[in-house]
Amino acid sequence: MAQAQGTKMKTNKIKSKSKIKRSVGDQIIQVIIYLGVGGFALLTLLPFVYVIAGSFATEKELTERAFFLFPKEFSLNAYNYIISSGDIFHGLKNSIFVAVAGTAINMFFTTTFAYAVSRKKFKLRNFGLNMVLITMLFSGGMIPNYLLISNLGLLNSFWALLLPGAINAFNLIIVKNFFQEIPSELEEAAKIDGCNDISIFYKIILPLSKPVLASISLFYAVSHWNDYFNAMIYITDQKKEVVQIALRRIIFMAGGIDLSGESIDYGIFGAPPEKAVKMAATVVATIPILLVYPFIQKYFTQGVMVGAVKG
Template identity: 70%
Template sequence: MAKQRNGSKIKRSPGDQAVQVLIYFIVGLSAVVTVLPFLYVLAGSFATERELTERAFFIIPTEFSLNAYKYIIRTGDVFKGLKNSVIVTVIGTAINMFFTTTLAYPLSRSYLRGRNFFINMVIITMLFSGGMVPSYLVVSSLGLTNSFWALWLPGAISAFNMIIIKNYFQGIPKELEEAARVDGSSDLGIFLKIILPLSKPTIASVSLFYAVGHWNSYFSAMLYISDKSKEVVQIALRRIIFLAGGINTDGTPIDWGMMGQPPEKAVKMATTVVATVPILLIYPFVQKYFTQGVMVGAVKG
């Protein structure tokens, strides 16, 4: 037998122990490979330009420097970009979840007439899209350019995320819904008081997907937003990187004069940290829901 009970403990066979050691080694190696690049970027953002040039890899800089962050702060665009990104992320995620859950709930009910037709229409959007030019023409014709609505409405519903939530809704026992109807509850009441509270794991996980997408929104923001006061942090950091490299966003070189050029490599790493850390702070609050919500929503239904 692979396992034998010895009192209250389970004695593993040498083969099981070897497999367990191998699993821990692979998981540990994967964790190290994943974390080390970020640690290098974090350390490089506090290093001098000379050290970044001379040393190929390090975790702790020999000379601590805040020049890169001072340069980013001095430009002033990063704070305005952070504020706009927070607005886009919070409101955009709320809009996404409102439309996604309100579409997923009726599609999860088997008694909905034409249910399969609507589901197939949703699936088609995962396979085909109009493309960049038609999408821009639609957004422009609706007068949404230079507004955050251009970042919110075109992607208000993700078909993939909606299907995950729909499958989770289908897994909720129908007896709960029937009992609520007997008590006189309406469809809206069932949705708000029963379905949503029981779906916290999936809702938290999908909300994280949407939030990360909004925070990392770069191409759409560059395409639809030309007003500098409404630029998100990704666009602001892009401009900072260009300026640190001695190039304007229009491609013309910069004459730094007596001030000297800022630390280009350190600035790139500092901008990566600034763009990554805020969204990473959300993970601890949804970590307990993450695996459960995604896995259950993906396999049920």
């Protein structure tokens, strides 16, 4: 017992000696840094809080008050208007499908291509990598892309949103650099055990690359979720509209503008709260993708920094 207490006292002494003693000036600077970072974080958070509060406010309060964080009168009129038509649910379903399927396609082509060009023994490594990097500098343009999608018979199809841009050059470079940092001894040991390149890729490379895979998956998912222009050009069927297009039409109708250019008659109930509808649409389009962040936050910084800095 006495020996245990003596050991504990020695451990505490070692810990106390190992602590770095900071001067009063260093502590003041640290407090200032924390206050500055906290203030900056608060400034970035306030607009989101205002949008959420405004989506639950009345049109009168939004007109009279320039900025507020809590509405005086709680109202669900904006959300009731968005939900009433039912288009928002079709848009959310289509956006979730495009984000999930598109991310899966992106990750498959990006990881397989990155693994190939990260192997020094691959003879066409430089050629394949340069072909992808060219896309960062040159683009065919909107009209050639539309003609290509039309000639392939992909118009008014989800494939028009999934196949183009299957590989992002920037994301490919990050994944390639991460793969190159994995020790080649692991690959050699796996080959001795009888594994081929496909087995090495799926059983060794991918399990060791969870940080970068989570980060790049988030990049692709956010890109698909926010894709508005391609969906507006290539999709004409209202049942296949993504959530951004559905919300665009709802916002136009709330402002009394039909997409055909004609004015809308709302009848005896009057026009819906236009400003609140815009804020509610922003919340509906933002919240689903924000829910993904907590699950991959621990991988995010590690995956991007390792793949971007080392190489």
